[in-house]
Amino acid sequence: MALESVRGFVEHGAKVVVALPERGPLVDELRKAGADVTVIPMLVLRKRLLSPAHWGELLGGLVRGTLAAVRVLRRWRPTAVYVSTITLPMWPLVGRAARIPVISHVHEAEASGSALVNKVVYGPHLASRKLVVNSSFSLQTMSEAFPRLRDRTEIVYNGVEGPANPSPPRAELDDLRVLFIGRLSPRKGPDVAIRACNALQARGRSVRLTVLGSSFPGYEWFEQELHTLAASARVGVDFLGFQPDIWPVLDRHDVLVVPSRLDEPFGNTAVEGVLGKRPVMASDTSGLREAARDYSTTALVPPGDDDALADALEHVIRDWDTLRDQAEISAHDASQRHSPSAYRERVAGIVAAACVGTHHR
Structure with a gap:
């Protein structure tokens, strides 16, 4: 900014x-x-x-x-x-x-x-x-x-600058491709995303999670814990590290999760997901609430609740046709609100x- x-x-x-x-x-x-x-x-x-x-x-x-x-x-x-x-x-x-x-x-x-x-x-x-x-x-x-x-x-x-030409959501979901973008720290909740996707996989859904981001110096221990958690989970988890251009990665995924545990002054990442024409599941807290509310393709869940996030992701699968059709409208609204x-x-x-x-x- x-x-x-x-x-x-x-x-x-x-x-x-x-x-x-x-x-x-x-x-x-x-x-x-x-x-x-x-x-x-x-x-x-x-x-x-x-x-x-x-x-x-x-x-x-x-x-x-x-x-x-x-x-x-x-x-x-x-x-x-x-x-x-x-x-x-x-x-x-x-x-x-x-x-x-x-x-x-x-x-x-x-x-x-x-x-x-x-x-x-x-x-x-x-x-x-x-x-x-x-x-x-x-x-x-x-x-x-x-x-x-x-x-x-x-x-x-x-x-918030959106992508020049975001790809439309996939017509059919043979699996659910979930993306987390953010620092690998406890407050950002990447472990919540892993547990939620693992719970959804256990319900019989085909899910894969990508984690895009790196840890702060001094938080390498948490990044190692994430890898250990992912290795013991049923769901596949890909760690991509930091990448300056998020848009090609977002294009390859169906839904963005922003599962922060603690206060966020605003939620740029949530807005980026909407601009990229993807449903966004975000924590119902602080500035994230302001960033992600008022769109038909977003949902707010209690912070730190992996079961609630799993429920929200299952809702995405069940209502995919509707969410896909509304993605363009949400992206347009976000581009006006955050020009x-x-x-x-x-x-x-x-x-x-x-x-x-x-x-x-």
Whole structure:
């Protein structure tokens, strides 16, 4: 979404400088979009830094990051500062001190997390003139920490790019080809997908599951547990690892599952499934609910309930003809609701409006 926002600013004639805490694949994409990129020290707020044992690292990162941010603002003298995450806490504070309007775009939300942690991560954004959130769930979570933020916040659903020419769903199901896309972590629930498909196979249905994604560093143990679980299951499971282009893989499957256990601020993956003309079975929770509801080809199931997910997948098999016929309508609705161009227009307009009446030296 940060890249789409930058594209929107450039399309509206802005000179854009993007400050990043480290180099990565995003750098080349940002430059292609027309932005200048600078990599500087920044404090990236991680939960571990809130532990007393890491307060020295927290303070050191805050000092270095603040000094670097001040240097960037003095060099470029921006009209506005757009912060595309809540994990870079010094930018709203430094921008406010420099009398530059700050717009914070909140993509993160965890209602089940600690109230104290939420106050810490959202607190710096009290200094922002305007806030943008990606879902009603994110707005509610943030407002519970600081109710006064609600009045200066707008909801802008993520812009999600769909495939150019998605293949239509198969005419007949001789088996059910299920796809999971996401990080291999307990919160994303790939093990729930394996157990659900195994349960469906045990009911006499022919099923195969593909797992598309890789684990975070430090979660290799969970990836190994998934392989062990798959090896002991009746259902066939294919692990494809990470692939940058999901669309050819989605084309080869009949249904997408998004079985997250914990809160998601939004559900881009669920929207991608709908855009790809495939039924989507997602957890009935948080931002996933907003992303996947209101389509005739989606269903919501209790988080972590593999039997309920198996039931939903059996419903797909039984109602395949209807779901196949409605896939085009759902994809069209999703393309209108999550148009990247409309997203860019909204975000650029919000930033421009926040700068009205500002006379920055």
